[in-house]
Amino acid sequence: MSLLENLKWRYATKKFDATKKVSEDDVNKIVEAARLAPTSSGLQQFRVIVVTNQELKEKIVPIAWGQQIVADCSHLLVFAAWDKYxxxxxxxxxxxxxxxxxxxxxxxxxxxxxxxxxxxxQSAEENFVHTARQAYIGFGLSIAQAAELKVDATPMEGFTSTDLDALLGLEAKGLKSVTMLPLGYRDAANDWLVNLKKVRVSTNDFVIEYR
Ligand SMILES: Cc1cc2nc3c(=O)[nH]c(=O)nc-3n(C[C@H](O)[C@H](O)[C@H](O)COP(=O)(O)O)c2cc1C
Known part of the structure; x- marks a missing residue:
């Protein structure tokens, strides 16, 4: 299947089957896509944290505003960017x-x-606006790589980053969390989103051409 077909297949999974685990080989490929991402000046201003510890994933649920996908996923990736240059x-x-x-x-x-x-x-805050943008490039590529492997993933910004940083000890590493990407396999019978049509603006509205 082509990348576009796989992007149509993927969706922001709302319910993972907690009994199914993603292979280490597939997780490594999903992380590798982020490592290979282009970044401004090639500085690779972000890192990926892989959480499989169940206790830790459960502690992240309230930080992620009660989103249970964080506990039910197989692997939780956290994309964290340099706090400053x-x-x-x-x-x-x-x-x-x-x-x-x-x-x-x-x-x-x-x-x-x-x-x-x-x-x-620049201030540290200005620096972080820039470093976080680089993290999003890797995040996007990991989302695409997961889809290519038919691994379900939910892009997530819905969490309190300061609390997550404290829990994961990111300040000591000079990092601040930007996004999360739980990986796993959909629980299709219990996922309200799985059969809903993917909604996007039309290509006509999306592309602005100057010929
Ligand atoms: C940066 C970002 C943050 C998101 N945060 C969340 C989130 O916290 N929880 C969630 O369930 N979905 C989250 N989503 C999923 C989006 O709502 C979803 O990608 C969008 O509605 C398009 O649907 P699709 O991914 O199923 O095609 C996020 C997506 C992105 C790209």
């Missing part, structure tokens, strides 16, 4: 890049300085 974070990426490509640092030096002059002169 630092010189060290930017340096780490470019030092690794020149080492892997075996190119002289001088080739990237001016670019690195330009990035630092932009981001290090």
């Amino acid at each position: 630092t010189a060290e974070r930017i340096d780490d990426v470019f030092n690794a890049t020149v080492a892997e490509r075996q190119i002289p640092y001088e080739q990237v030096a001016a670019y690195v300085e330009r990035l630092k002059s932009i981001y290090l002169n």
Whole structure:
């Protein structure tokens, strides 16, 4: 099936079959799609946290405004972005890049300085607006990869990020949660959304052309 067919197949699953587990191989592919995502300046400003611990998933339910999918899913992915830019974070990426490509640092030096002059002169809040956007790119690719594998997933923003960050100890890692993606297999008999038509604006309304 094509990517488009799989995107039509997927839906924001409302009820997971808690007895069905996604294979580690499939989870790894879904995470890998996020790792391979393009990001601004290639900085990969986000990380993916994989939660399978049942007790922890249950503690997240009230943080996710009572959404039971968090407890019933097989694997819960949390997309978390850098809380701010630092010189060290930017340096780490470019030092690794020149080492892997075996190119002289001088080739990237001016670019690195330009990035630092932009981001290090912004507030942490402004930085996070930018880093969180990068997390959404990986999030989207993971959603598509899950669909390609016929793994059900629910994109989620419905949670209190500060509470989730505290529970997962993200501040100490310099991260703030952005989105969650529970993975699993639909409980079709008990999911009110499964048979409802997918609703999207028409292509005519969606595309604005300047010919
Ligand atoms: C960023 C984002 C946040 C969302 N948050 C939630 C959520 O917290 N809970 C939920 O059940 N669905 C959530 N959704 C699912 C959307 O409501 C759903 O994707 C949308 O209505 C389109 O339907 P479809 O995904 O079934 O095609 C979210 C989707 C996105 C992309």
